[in-house]
Amino acid sequence: MIGIESSPYNIGITSEYISHLKKDNLETNFSLLGSIAEDVDFQQIDNDTVDLYYGKFNREDNYGYLAYVQNSKDTGGILISYYIQCFETNNSCEDNSKEDEFLQWLKSIKFKEKGLSENSA
Numbered sequence: 001m002i003g004i005e006s007s008p009y010n011i012g013i014t015s016e017y018i019s020h021l022k023k024d025n026l027e028t029n030f031s032l033l034g035s036i037a038e039d040v041d042f043q044q045i046d047n048d049t050v051d052l053y054y055g056k057f058n059r060e061d062n063y064g065y066l067a068y069v070q071n072s073k074d075t076g077g078i079l080i081s082y083y084i085q086c087f088e089t090n091n092s093c094e095d096n097s098k099e100d101e102f103l104q105w106l107k108s109i110k111f112k113e114k115g116l117s118e119n120s121a
Contacts, residue, residue: 008087009086011083011084014080016079017078019076021070021077022075029068030053030066032079033066033068036057037066039057040055042066043055045107047107049072050069050109051069051070052070053068054066054102055067056099062086063086064084065081067080068080069106073113
């Protein structure tokens with residue numbers, strides 16, 4: 001978890017790549033994000049290179065986003081949790097989130113094609 005000294009919140013980001021995930025098992029893939037995913041309404045984001053799904057959550061003193069990034073050309077997907085933990089009840093966590101930056105970061109994710117090396121043309 002990342003914290004800022006004398007800040008009323010901490011920010012946490014976790015990600016996990018699973019090579020065998022398939023596009024046709026979205027509900028199962030979302031469930032791998034944990035029980036919090038049950039309450040999240042995932043939206044698909046248009047992107048040319050990957051299939052992106054994300055949704056907001058808000059639980060007690062935690063606020064954030066869950067995302068699933070699926071390789072659109074092959075198997076494999078990335079599960080991502082981004083959350084803010086508030087320490088002060090009078091501070092709004094939502095005001096501290098940077099949804100646009102998070103979405104831009106998601107849209108920048110690309111999968112390397114199997115069999116291609118860095119030096120391939």
